[in-house]
Amino acid sequence: MNTKTYFGFGIAPSMFPANCNIGKQELTPEAAKAIIAEGIVPCLNPSHKASIDALSTRFGITVEIPAKAPVVLVAPGEQVLVMGVAGLPRLEGRHEYTAEEVAGAKFAFAMFTVS
Numbered sequence: 759m760n761t762k763t764y765f766g767f768g769i770a771p772s773m774f775p776a777n778c779n780i781g782k783q784e785l786t787p788e789a790a791k792a793i794i795a796e797g798i799v800p801c802l803n804p805s806h807k808a809s810i811d812a813l814s815t816r817f818g819i820t821v822e823i824p825a826k827a828p829v830v831l832v833a834p835g836e837q838v839l840v841m842g843v844a845g846l847p848r849l850e851g852r853h854e855y856t857a858e859e860v861a862g863a864k865f866a867f868a869m870f871t872v873s
Contacts, residue, residue: 762836765798765821767806769838773830774872781871785839787817790867793839794819801838803827808849812860813841837871 774780785793800821802810813819832838845863846855855863 762833763793763796763798764801764830764832764836764838765794765841766801766830766838767803767809767841767843769840769870773832773838775831775834778834779873781873783869783871785867785869787819787865787867790839790841791817791819793869794821798839799828799830800824801828801830808854809843809846812843812846812855812863813865815857815860816863816865832870832872834872837869840868840870842866842868 798821800823802821802823804823804826807823810821810823813821830838843863843865846859849855
């Protein structure tokens, strides 16, 4: 892999250099899976394990969960693969989603590239 690729569920302004251009490209789940298979740096919060498990259940995509969410600064030439999820309820008093909840959720993938 030529470019460092981070993977997470969101982006924040603090992840990017002060002055940069950021390009966005929407991806299919299949394209995201292929990129993840090439190797990513997970920038996930371990408290989102249920969402990470939903990713595995729905798409067969497995990613390592770090012990704590890392601090990320995306350098020019690097990229961030983001998975957004809509339609999953907040987990209150439980630790995982039902199969029906995962099946009914909408997943979207996008690549943000810094130049």
